[in-house]
Amino acid sequence: MAEVWVFVREFDGAPTPLALELLTKARQMGDTTAIYVGTGSEKAFARLGEYGARKVLHLDPGDSLVAAPVARAMAERLETEKPDLILFGQAYDDRDVAGRLAARIGAPILSNATEVDIDGSTSHEIFGGTQIAEAEITAEKPKLVLIRPKSFAAEPAGSEAPQVTALDLPDVGGAGARVTGTHIEEREGPKLEDAAVIVSGGRGLGSAENYELIERLGKLLGAATGATRAIVDAGWVPYAKQVGQTGKTVKPDVYIACGISGAMQHLVGMKDSKVIIAINKDADAPILGIADLGIVGDVHKVLPKLIEALENR
Amino acid sequence: MRIVVCAKQIPDPATPYKLEADSHWLVRPSEQVLDDTDRYGVEMGLQLAQSSDGGVTIVSMGPAGSMQGLRQALAMGAEKAVVIDDPTLRGSDALLTARVLAAAIAKEGFDLVIAGTESTDGYSGVVPQMVAEILDVPALTYATEVKANEGKVTIHRQTATGYEVVEASLPALVTVTAGVVEPRYPTFKGIMEAKKKPVDTLTLEALSVKADVDQKVTSISNAPARSGGAKIEDDGAAHEKIIDLLAQKKVI
Numbered sequence: 260m261a262e263v264w265v266f267v268r269e270f271d272g273a274p275t276p277l278a279l280e281l282l283t284k285a286r287q288m289g290d291t292t293a294i295y296v297g298t299g300s301e302k303a304f305a306r307l308g309e310y311g312a313r314k315v316l317h318l319d320p321g322d323s324l325v326a327a328p329v330a331r332a333m334a335e336r337l338e339t340e341k342p343d344l345i346l347f348g349q350a351y352d353d354r355d356v357a358g359r360l361a362a363r364i365g366a367p368i369l370s371n372a373t374e375v376d377i378d379g380s381t382s383h384e385i386f387g388g389t390q391i392a393e394a395e396i397t398a399e400k401p402k403l404v405l406i407r408p409k410s411f412a413a414e415p416a417g418s419e420a421p422q423v424t425a426l427d428l429p430d431v432g433g434a435g436a437r438v439t440g441t442h443i444e445e446r447e448g449p450k451l452e453d454a455a456v457i458v459s460g461g462r463g464l465g466s467a468e469n470y471e472l473i474e475r476l477g478k479l480l481g482a483a484t485g486a487t488r489a490i491v492d493a494g495w496v497p498y499a500k501q502v503g504q505t506g507k508t509v510k511p512d513v514y515i516a517c518g519i520s521g522a523m524q525h526l527v528g529m530k531d532s533k534v535i536i537a538i539n540k541d542a543d544a545p546i547l548g549i550a551d552l553g554i555v556g557d558v559h560k561v562l563p564k565l566i567e568a569l570e571n572r
Numbered sequence: 573m574r575i576v577v578c579a580k581q582i583p584d585p586a587t588p589y590k591l592e593a594d595s596h597w598l599v600r601p602s603e604q605v606l607d608d609t610d611r612y613g614v615e616m617g618l619q620l621a622q623s624s625d626g627g628v629t630i631v632s633m634g635p636a637g638s639m640q641g642l643r644q645a646l647a648m649g650a651e652k653a654v655v656i657d658d659p660t661l662r663g664s665d666a667l668l669t670a671r672v673l674a675a676a677i678a679k680e681g682f683d684l685v686i687a688g689t690e691s692t693d694g695y696s697g698v699v700p701q702m703v704a705e706i707l708d709v710p711a712l713t714y715a716t717e718v719k720a721n722e723g724k725v726t727i728h729r730q731t732a733t734g735y736e737v738v739e740a741s742l743p744a745l746v747t748v749t750a751g752v753v754e755p756r757y758p759t760f761k762g763i764m765e766a767k768k769k770p771v772d773t774l775t776l777e778a779l780s781v782k783a784d785v786d787q788k789v790t791s792i793s794n795a796p797a798r799s800g801g802a803k804i805e806d807d808g809a810a811h812e813k814i815i816d817l818l819a820q821k822k823v824i
Contacts, residue, residue, distance in 0.1 A: 393793075554813070
């Protein structure tokens with residue numbers, strides 16, 4: 260039987276939603292082992308079992324930055340075990356561990372996959388999702404693949420408890436780093452990843468102050484608020500709001516894009532929304548080409564009227 | 573402090589990207605630009621070098637071409653550039669890129685390596701971490717703030733919900749996000765001086781790296797297009813159309 264490893268990062272005491280998506284996919288391809296990185300608990304391990312992990316290799320990083328010690332622990336394990344496939348998410352810790360592991364064991368890696376097969380063949384959306392590239396790894400197993408969030412739906416399979424093995428965190432000497440503090444930014448309203456409605460703003464808003472229009476509209480609709488990379492880079496809003504290639508991938512029922520031109524970087528993160536409404540001054544803006552309702556107009560005029568009309572309902 | 577900044581020349585993102593027919597490799601014109609993502613790394617490097625009485629060396633892999641992009645980094649203030657331009661590197665993957673960069677960086681010598689979090693044309697997002705593993709140094713990733721002195725580097729590491737404070741001993745590698753610093757624009761003097769700054773060109777042989785690639789793109793096809801719907805000019809009442817659609821979708 261084919262074997263698949265899945266990298267699972269703990270967040271708030273539980274596996275991340277992205278990891279559950281990968282476990283769901285993995286169990287359809289073979290016997291699944293979760294590499295669980297976090298404090299760990301009976302409840303967290305049970306959840307891994309629920310989503311298809313038969314075995315769990317548990318690593319508690321403590322205050323170590325996870326990448327170097329976890330990659331080394333995995334590399335040591337791979338001296339005697341040969342899974343066909345190792346899946347990671349296209350997420351920060353996943354990327355760090357995958358990159359170091361690939362370099363350590365000399366394995367190629369495929370990033371940004373939206374589909375994967377047990378033989379290491381993958382699909383990738385390129386050029387803002389306008390084209391699909393099929394790729395394959397021609398090296399020996401294990402084949403390392405990074406999967407974009409929301410490529411697969413997470414579905415529980417059963418409740419069989421997995422077999423859990425605790426691994427020691429290796430000493431990595433000068434390659435190690437320490438996490439000495441954690442800062443959580445406050446957030447209002449629903450999470451971007453889970454929201455049914457998202458209102459997002461881009462450079463067309465003109466200034467950081469005008470993002471207030473996005474927040475007011477979001478509040479009226481019970482929506483999460485998002486942003487393009489351009490205005491995150493400009494410091495108008497925090498990174499946690501970024502939708503796109505290097506931010507969050509979202510698939511809400513309704514996505515309202517305000518003053519967003521539709522750069523490839525942004526489209527790839529939101530184009531699978533069920534309904535897209537866009538407001539942009541430029542009639543040729545790419546976002547208007549994929550919008551179900553495209554308004555060629557000035558956000559500074561349309562948004563205040565929309566907000567007022569909703570307030571009066 | 574000896575600082576190496578990894579920088580990449582890429583086809584201008586403002587022009588549509590094309591792939592070569594058989595190899596599916598990205599078409600790279602002779603005129604390539606500095607990846608915008610790398611301007612932040614160059615600026616960060618310059619600021620840290622200035623406060624520690626050191627210099628910045630640019631290391632870059634890929635067709636040198638007109639070197640317009642590298643000259644931009646030099647015009648900002650980097651002292652020299654090392655470019656690994658070798659025909660056998662065409663179609664290289666993340667691992668080969670990392671092996672080449674790591675070999676060139678080790679040859680150059682460093683206290684701190686700075687890179688962007690991912691390139692704008694390739695997006696694999698794993699090359700700096702690979703470089704760090706090969707060099708056996710920590711990778712402090714996704715930095716929104718960097719401080720380095722007295723043998724230590726401390727960053728704010730961006731997370732999905734905020735940031736972590738991460739610290740390590742030098743030598744180390746840091747990847748920077750676009751928010752980390754405001755990149756300077758080259759001055760006229762800087763542009764003139766950049767023309768005279770040294771650019772070393774290295775081949776693979778000089779670095780003792782083999783050009784092995786164990787992955788390939790097998791086919792390219794068009795994604796199912798999402799067709800746009802109604803496009804209307806705002807005549808002062810466009811917001812009513814939005815309200816109608818939101819009501820129809822039961823959002824309100």
